[in-house]
Amino acid sequence: MEKNEPPRPRNGLVGMLYGEFTDTLDDKVRYSVSLTEDALTVQKISSSPGRAKVVFNLADCVGCRAQRAPDSADAGAYFRAYFYPFKRRWMSAGVARQRVEQCFRVALVQDAAANLREAERWARAIRDAAGLQAPRRDGVTLWEVRRPCRVMILVNPHSGRGQALQLFTGHVQGMLNEANVPYSLVITEHQNHARELVKKADLSQWDALVIMSGDGLLFEVVNGLMERDDWQEAIQTPLGILPGGSGNALAASVHHYSQSPPAWNEELLLSCGFLLCKGQVGSLDLVSVQLASKQRLFSFLSLAWGFVADVDIESEKYRHVGAVRFLMGTLVRLATLRVYRGRLAYLPVAEKPDLPSRPKPFLPCSSISCRPDPDYSPNRANQNCVSKSSAKRPESDGKSRAPADSLLPGLDQPLPDSWTVVEEEDFVLVLAIYQSHLAEDLWAVPDALADDGVIHLFYVTAGISRPALLRLFLAMEKGAHLACGCPHLVYQKVRALRLEPVSREGVIAVDGETVQYGPVQAQIHPGLARLISG
Ligand code: ADP
Numbered sequence: 001m002e003k004n005e006p007p008r009p010r011n012g013l014v015g016m017l018y019g020e021f022t023d024t025l026d027d028k029v030r031y032s033v034s035l036t037e038d039a040l041t042v043q044k045i046s047s048s049p050g051r052a053k054v055v056f057n058l059a060d061c062v063g064c065r066a067q068r069a070p071d072s073a074d075a076g077a078y079f080r081a082y083f084y085p086f087k088r089r090w091m092s093a094g095v096a097r098q099r100v101e102q103c104f105r106v107a108l109v110q111d112a113a114a115n116l117r118e119a120e121r122w123a124r125a126i127r128d129a130a131g132l133q134a135p136r137r138d139g140v141t142l143w144e145v146r147r148p149c150r151v152m153i154l155v156n157p158h159s160g161r162g163q164a165l166q167l168f169t170g171h172v173q174g175m176l177n178e179a180n181v182p183y184s185l186v187i188t189e190h191q192n193h194a195r196e197l198v199k200k201a202d203l204s205q206w207d208a209l210v211i212m213s214g215d216g217l218l219f220e221v222v223n224g225l226m227e228r229d230d231w232q233e234a235i236q237t238p239l240g241i242l243p244g245g246s247g248n249a250l251a252a253s254v255h256h257y258s259q260s261p262p263a264w265n266e267e268l269l270l271s272c273g274f275l276l277c278k279g280q281v282g283s284l285d286l287v288s289v290q291l292a293s294k295q296r297l298f299s300f301l302s303l304a305w306g307f308v309a310d311v312d313i314e315s316e317k318y319r320h321v322g323a324v325r326f327l328m329g330t331l332v333r334l335a336t337l338r339v340y341r342g343r344l345a346y347l348p349v350a351e352k353p354d355l356p357s358r359p360k361p362f363l364p365c366s367s368i369s370c371r372p373d374p375d376y377s378p379n380r381a382n383q384n385c386v387s388k389s390s391a392k393r394p395e396s397d398g399k400s401r402a403p404a405d406s407l408l409p410g411l412d413q414p415l416p417d418s419w420t421v422v423e424e425e426d427f428v429l430v431l432a433i434y435q436s437h438l439a440e441d442l443w444a445v446p447d448a449l450a451d452d453g454v455i456h457l458f459y460v461t462a463g464i465s466r467p468a469l470l471r472l473f474l475a476m477e478k479g480a481h482l483a484c485g486c487p488h489l490v491y492q493k494v495r496a497l498r499l500e501p502v503s504r505e506g507v508i509a510v511d512g513e514t515v516q517y518g519p520v521q522a523q524i525h526p527g528l529a530r531l532i533s534g
């Protein structure tokens, strides 16, 4: 029988609900169940001493639902809660998120409707306490995806080992159903399909755009959004990433930002799926990249030249082995180590940031299509609040094509005195990165955040030996490369950079995608986009 006890302090918290329910398989096994703000505590009621108590942390809960008993003659009802706590791995050391389902049978009275109501009351209370219905009480620095939210999930069926779709159905689909997240799956048919699709999409229909692929597909989505006339609102659509490619740097970074212990492959996927279900949204820096052709791209991960770019692009042919392709590519490239001649300059991060810090308004996604627009003019008042696909602004409106790069002179113009020009001209690699991870197992920037407003610039000068370079990459697995004391490795926090290759041949990669080879410059745009993260 259920006892509704008055709220009472428990570990400094107020007890929310208490009840006694039976096991779903055996009516004789009974549990006492209590819900507090932080935990669901389950204790078997039996006459034997040492009754085991199991405590489920509600931070690990993605959903809870109630249902009637399948047999119509049965007056009982059920509620099921889905948790993904960190548990010890079976085969190897350490912990990873693993699924645990808890189901209870409610059979207080002979009235099926009353039992279902009680099960629903519990399911609602658990979802509430797990932060799955309303914004979290402590969510001052994070936005929440409004629930229920509609998510577009773009899958690149050819990414990684060509198994993104199977990985999605095997590891994520069930979790999204448990969390009651409505989504539509879009399978890309060709390169730039996702880019064209989000460029034209009616974004008022979507609360989040999620990709299940490697970093390349998100690069398409980010640039598709930034190519829109309403880029300023469009780029506020929360973005999510589910690792399904061979290069899953952002997924590894997002997992790392959530302060979870390292995870790879399916465990990383489960972790990112979990974060998607929890639906917390933070800011994401973007970097504007200007090429000699005057083309401008937006990047969320990296700009690479030399060794790293070569490995990234050349290892494409080992895509079938998955993330190990980078290690294979690294070993092959080491054997034919090259030196690249060029000029590098950067604008260092000032000791005290000279940029005004941006206020972070709380705006649920539902209001994205009505977001105040700094370009707002009364004549466009109507256009400001309609669905984005129809919110085309006339060319004569003076609209700006994406944000101005205030730190960058023209690519053919001299740099201001505030810039530092690197004296070396022979490099093994130049890597500008703005996330913590360069690949699943390459922790490039130990203290990077998705929205730290910083481009982390690394370069390795010529003269480094092959073993020393290999040591750097091996140390990077643990984020220890800066502690190697390698005199050829330089690290600088910058806001902008310019690179002018002199070597006639080479590869420049932006977010792992090859771009035009030649002079290139870039600057950070702090917090321009939004990212589903922990
Ligand atoms: P991976 O990490 O395995 O490289 P990516 O997400 O980076 O996976 O995708 C690799 C490339 O495939 C990117 O250039 C992306 O633009 C492109 N792409 C996306 N969808 C498709 C598709 N349906 N067919 C072929 N290429 C695609």
Ligand code: MG
Pocket (backbone or CB within 6 Å): 214, 215, 216, 245, 247, 512
């Ligand atoms: Mg890729």
